[in-house]
Amino acid sequence: MTRSALSFPAGFLWGAATAAYQIEGAAREGGRGESIWDVFCRVPGAVADAQNGGVACDHYHRTAEDIALMKDLNLAAYRFSISWARCMPDGVTPNPEGIAFYSRLVDQLLDAGITPWVTLYHWDLPQALEDKGGWASRETAERFAAYAALMHEALGDRVRIWTTLNEPWVSAFLGYAAGIHAPGRREPAAALAAVHHLLLGHGLAVRELRRRDPEATLGITLNLTVADPADPDREGDVDAARRVDGQSNRLFLDPIFRGEYPADVLADVAHLGMADVVRPGDLDVISAPVDVLGVNYYHGDAFTTDPEPRPAQPASPLVAADGVRQVPRGLPVTGMGWEVQPEGLRRLLNRLQREYTGPAGIPIYITENGAAFEDVPDAAGFVDDQARLAFFDEHLRALHASLADGVDVRGYFAWSLLDNFEWAFGYHQRFGLVRVDYDTQRRIPKASGLWYSRVAASNALTAMDESA
Template structure:
């Protein structure tokens, strides 16, 4: 028997996305998304020249893969629809895509695996990005149409939906860094993308509820607690600004229906407020989420900005704070990320105390490691004890938070099988199953056996 038992009906599963697993990039008339296009024009940017064309070939192997989920006692799985696959021209629905997604959903249900379906995971259709993507309100309206189409097609069986996965990432990586297409360095445009992503999410929620669906709809946010170096006013203020930019800019409108006033004041001071339409406030206020998915990998440690802002015209988030290296930190050297399990507990308590104890689940938690072949035993199984330890420590803190009243209903890891990861390709592996890129064979890792027991026992 588990000595740390989780609530009855707790969701044990994994997360993934269409572009990172499906492959079949041109099958069934699928249109290009920004990743297909970017790899086509700049393949040298991608680790070992591996693009999304094949990925983990889930499009062709989903039935066997869903059986593998069942084999390790997963009772739920979150993935995404590909907008470019389902509606290649933005208006008409692909019969082949509907057949694929219907069959996938039906197979999951037949195996007793609850589907959680996400609408957008970094994969803007190329023709919409050529219209300026989330900077264009017409694309926001097209997203609502796409969402309505998905609900009409699949809502009879999918009862948990999410609008976006990590909407901060395309903003941060594509508009203030160059790790996602379109590689723009413009904070003001980044703010517009962030704001209109939230409008798109609200419009999808509006469509869901107006069509009398009988499930629930939420959003998945990567929440990174911002810890100040010290209790000094300057450090605390710097951490607060980091929290505003990277957490509350999406958390507050999604759950509370409005933006923090101090974020609005900060943007106004630096002439970065987006254009706001008269009915935007009501749209956000009236279309908050039913639940949250929370992705947690690492904390953010912050100290006051030590070098003044030199150029007001090119303000970026890091102009307001500096990162701080905590002397006691432990690192995952392969990703360059700090491992801090208590951060998950702190997120849980924050949601309980400041966000109405909204229902939520851990939508991603994982440890990426390179060159895992080093840990393969004679039978071909990777002995990934480091991953088991990572999960166990996070689950202990999560269990404590639930014992203290946190309203958490599930734990999903990233990810089920090794998958393609944007510019990093297959450099770092996360899966319970290893994927051989030459043969596409799947091999269970030790962490998969560990998870099988945890899910069966509903606890540690």
């Protein structure tokens, strides 16, 4: 059986994404201060094999090489994050040397004909701000707006697209509730305060950037999921899916697009005091209009509250779970153990268009999508990663189907350009289009990277034999 060739709309944007702490290295160079990830990685057992991002892919010193690689791969855009700790080591005071690094990066991208897509925050809060309460403190939201203003002052004459936050769900729930990401806190009430202050920081930054540059393109990137009941006829499972959808999706979408938190989620978490941190006028700030929505999609899941013993695991760190568990459905899984569910992307995009972005007239970009698999290089270091290639192809076909359904999707960023430091997994999980030999820092495009470069160049998917 053959999958048909598919063309994408003219002007569809093809790119790849990275994050500062995962690739830059140079953790103690150029006046950079410590981030929460530098500190978290020193906690025994926090990160696989006590790894850290101190060297990572050494992108700080290999920027020109990496941009040449992007050009060879036909990337039209590069989504990267700025290290707040590099540009404001204490979260407050500008560091000219750190800011200059990103100015050079932007110049080199533009010289190569690659659009810089800037993300201001991808989880690496300056430790000095965490010492004052981190995202559980309102002050951090205010500091974030000042940081956004600083970076716009430095780069705004050349950068036209700004993302405020990457995946605030991860920052809040994995960092402050589950404790498996920096800063490693296990305080559900603090996690909900962090949700609100992250969103408030987003709104304050949007307001500041809009004041400085009314023509800039502003947005936020959310990691969104498709939460299904394991048994749609079982009331407990339907409610389990509601809870996950509420705390993973609607808790972020509703305040941004509707200026309110979902009532059912507020009821679920009422005992944790989230209402106490919301001040009059905050939701007006949070719902300041954006120009684009970035969507990160990796997988969906099925959920149950059925106590009967069967293969299941606790749901992602909900702060009001009531026995919610995730149930495997027999789908293929990636190296992270995540189910491969491309049809979920189509359902998610259609829902977003119907309930959120369509009525607001806001286009969507897929700002991350990808998969980790156990890469096996040959003697020359080349990885023939057909499973990853198929993952990209299947998800791009699902995206194309959503376009046919009328969803306004304007571009796609593969995660990730390079193998990199994968947070708590250290260097054991590889997502890259390009293999990085961490001993030599040699970059070698994988089969998936070469395939993706052809897709980007042709703006189309070629026919594929599913039996191959």
